Amino acid sequence: MVDDNDDDAELFRSAVGPVRRIQAPAPPPTAPRPRPRAGMAERDDAAAREAFRHALDASLLEAGDALVYRSERLSPRAWQRLRRGEIAAQDELDLHGAGVREGEALLRAFIHDAHHRGLGCVRVIHGKGLHAGECVASSGVPVLKNLVDRLLRQRADVVAFHSAPASQGGTGAVLVLLAPPKRR
Template sequence: MARRDHDDGADEGELFRAAVGPVRRLPDTPAPPAPPKPAPRARMAERDEANALSEFRQALQGEPLLAGDVLSYRRDPVPLSAWQRLRRGDLAVQDELDLHGATAREAEAMLRDFLHAAHRSGFGCVRIVHGKGRRAAELVDDGGLPVLKNLVDRVLRQRSEVMAFHSAPPAQGGTGAVLVLLAPPKRR
């Protein structure tokens, strides 16, 4: 057998291609899938909610209400005649929320949802029954103050749809309930 000399002028690359024969290019491997994007967050809403919660907690540092105290609040645009009718209990109550037995956290969520739904429904006057805070231990804090009554007072003062509120007359719950005058819903 004759040994082939590498000096015969043939390029090794050409010899290899001749020995292998025709080839086809393999398709490029696809890039690995990108990791999923994180779910969008409502950062502005979270910040607004945190600010509102902070303001709410600061408002709780104010003068607390006692069991027999009257809840009373009126924004400037409310006419005096409407305010007097609300105080007397002359306005027809269109819906009611009873917070008896709820914890402060549950009551706050229920109250916010109730006010939003009542305003969206176009109700003008609603009643919120919070109790007087004299009996149930979970409704009274360590200082003997009614938790739900103070919570309702603070939340109602912060809600833009609340125009005025006043403790109900004795026949409608007295200082254990509050009548709330809501702003008409905005037209779109």
């Protein structure tokens, strides 16, 4: 018995002639690699936030206490000028009415932005915590004031800070000296 399929296949091959295999099409392009992130900086920032949340201890500031911090990088002359309020604030952030999480996010963004804009001195108004419900802990301590103190101490771009003179807000505001931005 003769198979018609064999005859058809033979007839087709003789009609087409010799064939060569074609190359497989190139695979579609892959998605571009993501831009590199500053992973260490992100982890350091997360670790600092976590340390801040767990660092509440007996050294909490009261409403009338001054915020004071000075890095070794700051000269005694510049420190005196900051304490006297002789350095003009180039920008200001008012945290009145902000909750703790919102205040923390606003302060981080404000300091980061001010540092990258090359500002030398900024003022942060945190209030004294005398008339606020959410801004005062059950122990009577001003929450935003302590938040500002602890957060500013952890930042590498903060050289020094001191409570503002009475004419600029007294112990309800703080003048912050920022390090100059690094040249790229």
